[in-house]
Amino acid sequence: MIQQIYPAPHHDYSYELNKDFHFSAAHSIPSEEAGKCQYVHGHTYFVNITIAGDELDHTGFLINFKTIKQLVHDRFDHKVLNEDPAFSETDSDRFPTTEAAARIIWESVEAYLQTTENKPTCLQVFLRETPTSYVVYRPKKKGISS
Structure with missing residues (x-):
């Protein structure tokens, strides 16, 4: 696993949890403008998921690390994303x-997370496609527009 420093989202929650893992998947982008990426190819994606909240669950977790990995890894690892x-x-x-x-x-x-008793929230997903290319997704807060 790559040691990585991720951009940190600002928040006022008491707890912040980060989970790193990777999965391998193939995809193609259905557009001629995607160049070579219009053809099926694969990546080993590295993921960091940031979750925050104020309340722990009955086991003392914000969310179990294993659960986070299962939600993503089990769904996407060794799959073709286009088929999801x-x-x-x-x-x-x-x-x-x-x-x-x-x-x-x-x-x-x-x-x-919204089905859990303590309802933490996912603040961001950092997804690295290659050693030099990544995306950070942070949802806009409700009621705030640019």
Whole structure:
């Protein structure tokens, strides 16, 4: 695992948890403008997920590290991202780009967190596609527009 310093989101929560892991997946971007990336190819993605909250659950966890990894790794590892129902071959906002993958990972993690007793929140997903290219996804706070 690469030792990495990730950009830290500002927040006022008591606890912040970060989980690093990787998964291997293939994808293609369904657009001629994607150049070589329009053809099926693979990456070993490195992920950092930042979760925060004020309350621990009945086991003393904000969220179990194992659960975070299962939510993403079990879904995407050794898969073709284009085949996951969250991605689309016709909606460019849902093409299997690193940007969309980071957002979809956030959506999946956040949906799970909202079912837990202590309801922590996912602040950001850092997704590295190659040693030199990565995306950070942070949802906009409700009621705030640019």
